[in-house]
Amino acid sequence: MWNYQEILCALKPSLVIEFGTRYGGSALFFAAVMRQIGGRFKLLSVDIDAETVSQQTRQDPDIELLSTSSIDPRVGERITRLRSEYPGPVFVILDSDHSKAHVLSEMKTLRPLLVSGDYVIVEDSSVNGHPVFPTHGPGPFEAIHEYFEQHPEDYRHDTVREGKFGFTFATAGFLVRR
Numbered sequence: 165m166w167n168y169q170e171i172l173c174a175l176k177p178s179l180v181i182e183f184g185t186r187y188g189g190s191a192l193f194f195a196a197v198m199r200q201i202g203g204r205f206k207l208l209s210v211d212i213d214a215e216t217v218s219q220q221t222r223q224d225p226d227i228e229l230l231s232t233s234s235i236d237p238r239v240g241e242r243i244t245r246l247r248s249e250y251p252g253p254v255f256v257i258l259d260s261d262h263s264k265a266h267v268l269s270e271m272k273t274l275r276p277l278l279v280s281g282d283y284v285i286v287e288d289s290s291v292n293g294h295p296v297f298p299t300h301g302p303g304p305f306e307a308i309h310e311y312f313e314q315h316p317e318d319y320r321h322d323t324v325r326e327g328k329f330g331f332t333f334a335t336a337g338f339l340v341r342r
Contacts, residue, residue, distance in 0.1 A: 165190075167328060168285070169197045171255065175283055178205050178252030181243060183234035183270055184260035184287075185211035188221025194255075195226045206250050208242065210234045211260065234260050235269040243277050254278060258304070258337075259287035267307035275318065278341045284319065286337030294335045308336050317342060 172180070172194070180194050191209040198205045207227045211217070214231040221227060228246075232238060247254065256278070258270050267286060274284065289304035291297040311318075322338040332338075 165193060167325060167332075168194070168257075171283055171285075171325065172197050173201060175253050175255055175281075176201060176203060177255040177283070178203065178250040179243075179246050179254045180205065180207040181254060181256040182207065182209040183211075183256075183258045185209040185214075185217055185221070185229065188217045188227075188229075190257075190259075191221050191227050192218075192224060195224055198226065204250065206246055208246060210239055234258075235266065235273050240273055240277060243274075247277070254282040256282070256284045257287060258284065262288050262291060262300070262303045264302035264304070264306045264310070267304045268310055271307065271311045275315065280341055282341040283322075284337075284339040284341070285334050286339065287334050289335045289337040290333045304337060305335055308339075 180198060182191055185191060191207055195207050205226065208230060209227060210230045212233050214229060217229060222229065230239065230242060256274060258267060286304045286308055289308060291300040292303045292305060294305045319339040319341055321336060322340050326332050326338040
């Protein structure tokens with residue numbers, strides 16, 4: 165969370181996108197940090213299950229909840245509209261379904277929507293033995309690897325940010341759009 169707030173303060177995004185809401189705690193955290201930074205912003209949080217989202221998150225005027233899969237075409241359409249309403253940098257965190265196929269689809273969904281300087285964090289790429297939970301099966305780390313095989317010039321790895329605290333759950337997942 166410390167890393168996230170530093171990225172937000174440096175980037176000053178006008179749009180924060182979160183794939184994977186669950187209870188909404190991280191959405192509230194991101195919105196609170198963004199309010200401290202100042203400036204106009206919107207936070208879009210996408211999850212297939214709206215039942216678990218807290219009332220506090222639902223009532224936050226800066227948070228928009230979208231109940232669907234993060235790879236639903238309507239998500240891309242909504243991001244496009246929000247980008248025009250909230251011009252400027254975008255910060256994205258991928259933290260929903262951690263299967264390789266799903267994360268790769270999320271990354272491909274975002275490909276035409278992000279521009280140079282936008283920041284993406286692929287969470288939980290530490291699973292499947294990178295270095296934890298070796299029995300998970302192909303997940304975010306493998307999705308990042310395959311994406312880079314297909315589109316090697318789309319992002320640069322922010323290895324300085326990734327290594328700042330000596331361990332991260334987003335192994336190879338701190339990405340800046342070129």
